[in-house]
Amino acid sequence: DAGVIQSPRHEVTEMGQEVTLRCKPISGHNSLFWYRQTMMRGLELLIYFNNNVPIDDSGMPEDRFSAKMPNASFSTLKIQPSEPRDSAVYFCASSLTPLGAHEQYFGPGTRLTVT
Amino acid sequence: AQSVAQPEDQVNVAEGNPLTVKCTYSVSGNPYLFWYVQYPNRGLQFLLKYITGDNLVKGSYGFEAEFNKSQTSFHLKKPSALVSDSALYFCAVRDYSGGYQKVTFGTGTKLQVIP
Numbered sequence: 001d002a003g004v005i006q007s008p009r010h011e012v013t014e015m016g017q018e019v020t021l022r023c024k025p026i027s028g029h030n031s032l033f034w035y036r037q038t039m040m041r042g043l044e045l046l047i048y049f050n051n052n053v054p055i056d057d058s059g060m061p062e063d064r065f066s067a068k069m070p071n072a073s074f075s076t077l078k079i080q081p082s083e084p085r086d087s088a089v090y091f092c093a094s095s096l097t098p099l100g101a102h103e104q105y106f107g108p109g110t111r112l113t114v115t
Numbered sequence: 116a117q118s119v120a121q122p123e124d125q126v127n128v129a130e131g132n133p134l135t136v137k138c139t140y141s142v143s144g145n146p147y148l149f150w151y152v153q154y155p156n157r158g159l160q161f162l163l164k165y166i167t168g169d170n171l172v173k174g175s176y177g178f179e180a181e182f183n184k185s186q187t188s189f190h191l192k193k194p195s196a197l198v199s200d201s202a203l204y205f206c207a208v209r210d211y212s213g214g215y216q217k218v219t220f221g222t223g224t225k226l227q228v229i230p
Contacts, residue, residue, distance in 0.1 A: 004158070043159075043205065043220045056217070091158050101147055101166045104218070106158030 004107035006092050012113045018080040021110045024073055025094030033104060034067055034077050035091040043091075049075065082114045118142050118210040121221035128196045129229050136191040136224045138206030147209035148189040149218070150180055154202045162204075165189060176200070196228045 005024040013019055025032045033048040047057040049069045057067070064083070069075040079086055089111050093104040119140045128134045140146055147166050151159040163174025170182040180191045191204060206221040 042222045045217065045220075093158070101164070103149060103161040103164055104159075105161065106151075108158050109156075 004092055004094055004105055006090075006107035006110050008110060009108060010111050010113075012115065013082055014115055015083055016081045017114075018078065019082045019086075019112060019114075021077040021090050021092075021112070023075045023077070023092030023107060025075070025092070026105055027073070029094035029096055029105070030072075031095045031097060032069060032075050033093040033095075034075070035093065035106075036088045037091060037109070038088045046077070079112075082112075084114045087112055087114050118219040119206050119208045119221045121204075121206055121224045123224050124222075125225040125227060127227045127229060130198055131195050134193050134196040134200070134226065134228070136204050136206075136226060138189045138191065138221060140187050140189060140206075140208045142208055142210045146189075148180075148182065149207040150174065150178070150189075150191050151205045151207060151220075152202050153205065153223075159205060162191070196226075198228045198230050201226055201228045 004026055007022045011019060031050050034046040035043055036046055037043045044059055046059045047067045048055055052069045052072060065079055067077045089109045091106050091109045093106045095104045096102040121138055123137060126136055149164045150162040152162050153159045162178050163172050163180055165172045165182045173179045178191060178193050180189055182189050203223045203225050205223050207218050210217050210219045
């Protein structure tokens with residue numbers, strides 16, 4: 001398996017623009033997670049899905065952020081409008097089960113810079 | 116209170132010496148505990164986990180961790196450090212918050228192995 005795939009790997013955009021990050025989980029994994037990592041705040045869970053259904057979105061910072069999982073092999077995280085404080089590395093991860101005994105497999109991340 | 120704590124921001128160790136990266140947890144019920152490693156510009160990578168059974172868990176790259184229930188700790192260890200072990204290490208624990216299961220990550224410990 002190719003592992004978790006994320007695109008783009010790097011994104012530079014101007015404040016106010018819409019940003020869409022994409023993720024393809026490992027085939028057969030039922031759960032998908034979106035994280036944000038910054039030096040100041042560390043690793044933060046934004047949202048996770050189980051069987052394509054959002055389970056916990058309490059980590060989504062505000063309404064500018066939205067996430068979808070239209071099928072088992074694809075998810076998006078959208079920021080509209082983007083702000084400089086959204087600059088971070090965004091990781092997608094997948095696992096066999098939501099939060100049981102199975103480990104998570106992380107993608108390489110998308111480094112977002114909002115100017 | 117934080118569910119998981121990594122008390123050291125950085126650990127320095129000489130190549131060939133044993134290393135320990137500390138982690139303590141505070142959760143109700145039986146903890147599921149994980150260690151992940153992050154190399155520069157990469158996603159997190161699973162190292163090992165404790166779910167139940169033997170308190171000494173062996174993982175990838177010669178790492179091991181010992182679950183200590185009385186001290187609520189899950190320290191990561193390796194008998195002989197390599198320069199290539201230099202990375203950021205995260206401890207994680209399954210926890211319950213707001214009615215949801217969550218996996219909470221620690222703040223990370225930077226391991227520097229000195230040649």
